Amino acid sequence: MASTREWFESVAEAQRRAKRRLPKSVYGALIGGAERGVTLEDNVNAFSELGFRPHIADLPQQRDQATTVLGQEISLPVIISPTGVQAVHPEGEVAVARAAAEAGTAIGLSSFASRSVEDVAAANPKTFFQMYWVGSKDRLLQRADRARRAGAKGLIITLDWTFAHRRDWGSPPIPEKLDIRAMAKFAPQVALRPLWLAEFLRAGQLPDLTTPNLSDGPGLPGPTFFGAYGEWMGTPLPTWDDIRWLRDEWGGPFMIKGIMHPDDARRAVDVGATAISVSNHGGNNLDGTPASIRVLPSVADAVGDQVEVLLDGGIRRGSDVVKALALGAKAVLIGRAYLWGMAANGQAGVTNVLQILRSGIDEALLGLGRSSIHELVKDDLIIPADFTRAPGPA
Numbered sequence: 001m002a003s004t005r006e007w008f009e010s011v012a013e014a015q016r017r018a019k020r021r022l023p024k025s026v027y028g029a030l031i032g033g034a035e036r037g038v039t040l041e042d043n044v045n046a047f048s049e050l051g052f053r054p055h056i057a058d059l060p061q062q063r064d065q066a067t068t069v070l071g072q073e074i075s076l077p078v079i080i081s082p083t084g085v086q087a088v089h090p091e092g093e094v095a096v097a098r099a100a101a102e103a104g105t106a107i108g109l110s111s112f113a114s115r116s117v118e119d120v121a122a123a124n125p126k127t128f129f130q131m132y133w134v135g136s137k138d139r140l141l142q143r144a145d146r147a148r149r150a151g152a153k154g155l156i157i158t159l160d161w162t163f164a165h166r167r168d169w170g171s172p173p174i175p176e177k178l179d180i181r182a183m184a185k186f187a188p189q190v191a192l193r194p195l196w197l198a199e200f201l202r203a204g205q206l207p208d209l210t211t212p213n214l215s216d217g218p219g220l221p222g223p224t225f226f227g228a229y230g231e232w233m234g235t236p237l238p239t240w241d242d243i244r245w246l247r248d249e250w251g252g253p254f255m256i257k258g259i260m261h262p263d264d265a266r267r268a269v270d271v272g273a274t275a276i277s278v279s280n281h282g283g284n285n286l287d288g289t290p291a292s293i294r295v296l297p298s299v300a301d302a303v304g305d306q307v308e309v310l311l312d313g314g315i316r317r318g319s320d321v322v323k324a325l326a327l328g329a330k331a332v333l334i335g336r337a338y339l340w341g342m343a344a345n346g347q348a349g350v351t352n353v354l355q356i357l358r359s360g361i362d363e364a365l366l367g368l369g370r371s372s373i374h375e376l377v378k379d380d381l382i383i384p385a386d387f388t389r390a391p392g393p394a
């Protein structure tokens with residue numbers, strides 16, 4: 001259980017604790033980024049360029065944060081973004097799912113996650129299963145059907161991946177399998193982080209670097225992360241027709257994640273997506289892509305309310321969420337914020353992060369004189385002229 005000593009008041013503090021607690025390579029894998037990290041930094045810094053235009057009287061006594069995403073009611077406009085290969089905490093995605101359920105919100109579960117969709121959907125009925133385009137169409141359908149049988153309420157297909165793998169500060173080594181031999185190799189790092197290892201040893205296991213949701217069925221052993229990654233690299237890249245096919249086969253709520261171009265947003269509408277996430281994969285993909293918040297207005301203008309527009313990338317505080325909503329997002333997804341919370345204090349740490357965001361959203365609504373997230377408009381913000389970096393003549 002959380003002790004008050006472990007409670008933290010900001011995501012920045014959760015990050016500091018995660019850094020202290022995790023082995024260097026695990027912490028490095030969470031930070032990630034690509035090449036110089038231009039996009040990684042811009043995702044966070046761009047929010048600081050947006051200002052608020054607050055009011056001081058006639059303010060609303062109550063503020064409402066409830067909304068829906070992919071047909072699910074959520075009590076705050078924040079859901080859990082899918083992240084693979086966490087190795088942050090032995091309970092992994094199940095603990096994240098429980099914390100999200102407790103907060104009244106949904107979880108996107110990565111197909112590269114360490115816990116099965118059956119366990120996660122049992123912990124949180126508002127589970128969306130995320131897939132990449134990996135393997136044959138039969139295999140894709142098999143995985144989607146399995147997720148549906150497990151109770152997943154929506155499918156997320158993530159399309160922004162260029163297999164970028166260079167980082168100027170050096171990529172963290174991820175062992176193929178965390179067995180005793182690999183642990184010995186990582187021993188100096190691990191020895192410096194005894195609390196992290198102790199959590200796993202208490203749970204009677206070493207971090208699981210296999211992918212149970214890519215196995216042939218529930219309970220069967222899944223491929224290792226690298227095995228699955230190899231299959232992905234060998235899979236022909238999908239066309240929009242392929243995406244339409246998957247959407248039709250799935251038939252239920254369907255999100256396309258990774259949109260950064262208004263044209264792609266329109267194509268997503270054409271293929272019948274229920275939702276899109278304006279996202280650059282948390283700066284982990286094509287470096288030099290602008291912050292997702294910069295392109296949100298042009299994407300939202302392109303599709304209006306034909307599709308639910310979400311955003312992820314760089315959300316660290318409630319005021320960031322409010323800025324995204326004012327610029328046209330219906331809700332946001334968070335990645336690193338909850339991973340750091342999890343590293344800092346397990347399930348209670350994820351709860352803590354969601355509480356920080358909920359309080360921050362409430363404070364920003366109060367300051368802006370808005371009684372509901374649904375009242376937020378662009379006019380609530382001060383937006384610098386070059387904020388959106390809209391393409392134009394050079």
Ligand SMILES: Cc1cc2nc3c(=O)[nH]c(=O)nc-3n(C[C@H](O)[C@H](O)[C@H](O)COP(=O)(O)O)c2cc1C
Nearest residue numbers: 030081082083084110158281282313314334335336
């Ligand atoms: C460690 C890590 C693993 C990730 N794995 C996945 C994944 O398996 N599937 C996916 O769609 N996105 C993945 N993402 C991207 C996140 O879903 C999300 O787009 C991103 O983290 C949002 O940015 P933020 O971390 O600044 O909130 C991953 C991100 C991180 C940091």
